[in-house]
Amino acid sequence: MAQEVGAFADTRVGPGLFTAYAILASGHQPAEAEKLLNEEIVWLATQPIGDAELDKVKTQLLTSELKQRQTAQGIAFALGQASLIDGNVEHVNDDLVALQKVSADDVHRVLRKYVTGAKKVTIDYLPQAKAAPAAAKGDAKRAAPTVFVWPSLRPSCSLRAAPRRPSSRPRRRRRGRHRS
Structure with missing residues (x-):
């Protein structure tokens, strides 16, 4: 049905943007992809998230951030991102700790409030x-x-x-x- 499917979040101090997209294979209609993307997002917002799956994602994000911060460019990027997204460069010291505290309930709450219940x-x-x-x-x-x-x-x-x-x-x- 799709050649590529993805999602990303643009988070900032103010309103952000969550984008889910699909590049369709030949012969498929956009309405099909929209229906399936909506169903998947609702499924993510309502299905239980296993501890192992949540730990895996948090470990991947944490490893990626720590690896990036090993260079001067990575540190500068982290500081700039903290300033732009959080509005305070001091948050660069707290963001990894906050990531480790995220629970499955937090993920569901955010998906329900900001994604499934939002205008699209x-x-x-x-x-x-x-x-x-x-x-x-x-x-x-x-x-x-x-x-x-x-x-x-x-x-x-x-x-x-x-x-x-x-x-x-x-x-x-x-x-x-x-x-x-």
Whole structure:
């Protein structure tokens, strides 16, 4: 059904964004993927999380953070992230301890409050050949050349593609070494 499925959370001091997506295999419709993604998210919010599974995820996250913080760049990234996400660089000293205290109840509470009970927006990227008939039928509101926001899940704000302004300066390509 899908070539790729994933999810990520953009967390900040203020409102964040949880995104779940699927890149469909040929012959499958976006509605199928949306239904399955919604079912999986509800399942995650309602099914018990085993202690071994929770410990495994916490260990993976903790190991990743500790490994990253072994370099100057990793430490700088952690400080910047603490400043941006938590609003206080001092939280860089507390975040790993807080991660270790997360319980299965915490995971369920957050999923129910911020994910399953939240407003959602569905955006389907379609090839031009498939997008044109849907727009002609009036089934979708055109937001960009191949992006549609379906009326059944309208966001509280509208999505619009801004026209690209031609620049008076020629674009320069940056060349140089990438340091890691």
